[in-house]
């Protein structure tokens with residue numbers, strides 16, 4: 001990271017979120033949110049984990065707490081008791097926004113500088129928070145009331161969803177979309193600062209986050225839950241009132257009844273109404289609760305070739321095994337409803353266009369351009385002369401291998417799920433790609449290079465692993481093979497940054513120059529939530 005792009009807090013980064021100001025009339029001056037009750041009085045010390053995984057959200061939060069507190073939190077005495085009564089209500093001023101989307105408030109006079117994490121707030125705001133769970137030097141709290149809202153808090157009437165602040169699905173609807181983009185850029189930067197710390201000074205500035213064309217009605221998959229009736233009521237066939245069907249409350253393992261989700265596509269909300277009615281009618285037949293699946297699809301006969309993408313009608317599919325049909329630009333993908341596919345179709349053309357550009361950056365020159373992502377998945381990117389082969393690791397049903405195949409002599413995808421590989425192979429046929437030049441293999445990505453005879457100096461590698469990131473074995477073999485270009489796509493920027501450091505460490509241990517990081521950029525696949533997709537491009541030195 002260059003001097004000029006030195007890390008700054010979210011407030012400093014130009015969000016204008018820091019100064020507390022008088023409440024405009026229209027602003028929600030009082031916001032009551034979740035009422036968590038699972039308090040304990042002893043602080044829990046998280047293990048300082050070497051291998052970050054998706055459960056380590058507390059560890060990621062610690063980095064934000066250290067930044068706010070200004071001294072090393074890892075030295076904090078774990079025996080320090082939480083300086084609060086159970087469910088104590090406190091007036092606090094929010095100092096920064098953590099990557100979890102929670103606001104952090106430092107209480108210098110409590111417990112040697114205790115920190116309180118409060119959801120649905122904006123830096124600079126003065127709020128009443130009720131603490132309910134204590135960790136190592138910080139406590140989680142519910143937001144009780146905003147007493148001095150920030151100028152840029154979205155007015156209550158303009159907030160997208162009436163369940164915002166109660167539902168655990170979205171964290172950011174109370175801040176504008178442009179502020180969400182600044183926040184997410186900072187999340188990406190902080191991930192590299194904290195998890196690729198050894199190499200942070202040499203990284204290029206993190207590019208602005210690419211926006212989603214749709215900021216609501218974008219999710220093509222939702223999974224609402226419901227609980228079964230109490231056994232006593234079920235046995236007696238007594239249904240006193242409808243069961244809640246929806247998503248988890250913020251901070252609680254309890255289901256909030258939701259009849260409409262504004263970030264889901266319209267057809268999914270129509271499907272949700274029908275499914276909710278059916279579940280209520282048949283609730284007595286459920287011995288256990290369940291998670292429903294609703295996925296948007298295009299109405300074509302699955303597996304058969306068809307014309308151009310249909311422009312209008314969509315359908316809602318609820319059977320896990322049924323086949324979904326989805327277009328990304330000119331490419332068609334069929335896959336089982338229950339398997340992985342990206343959930344924001346609207347942004348995929350620009351994500352794919354950007355990945356194509358990055359794959360084909362010239363190898364020999366410094367290509368640290370922060371070019372805007374293109375808007376079409378069929379971008380005619382010219383292949384660099386040197387790169388001829390593409391490996392798509394963790395390929396799923398072939399999204400990157402198929403959409404990015406142009407300009408490569410051969411493309412090979414590897415994936416551990418047999419169902420996904422069979423879809424990827426079928427998708428080759430549907431898109432009329434030659435199976436001589438593009439192929440998908442069922443295997444563990446950890447053994448990917450054992451089967452590849454592409455020359456490494458002419459090979460580009462796309463990595464798109466699950467949230468836990470790459471294994472040590474995967475990084476070992478990557479450092480042995482040394483592909484000329486790597487484009488790493490990830491829904492977890494912390495594990496992505498950790499893997500960068502792991503790869504560069506391995507190269508350094510072999511006395512190799514390793515890789516130059518060309519670009520790091522977030523893509524907003526998840527508007528209104530704290531999540532961001534990271535894309536990082538590397539060139540072998």
Ligand SMILES: C[S@@+](CC[C@H](N)C(=O)[O-])C[C@H]1O[C@@H](n2cnc3c(N)ncnc32)[C@H](O)[C@@H]1O
Pocket residue numbers: 340341342393394395396397398399400414415416417420443444445446464465466467
């Ligand atoms: C985030 S998804 C990406 C899929 C695909 N690139 C896409 O965008 O649709 C990660 C994929 O990695 C696969 N996967 C998980 N562990 C794997 C492993 N050890 N080897 C190969 N594939 C794996 C999962 O089945 C899943 O399809």
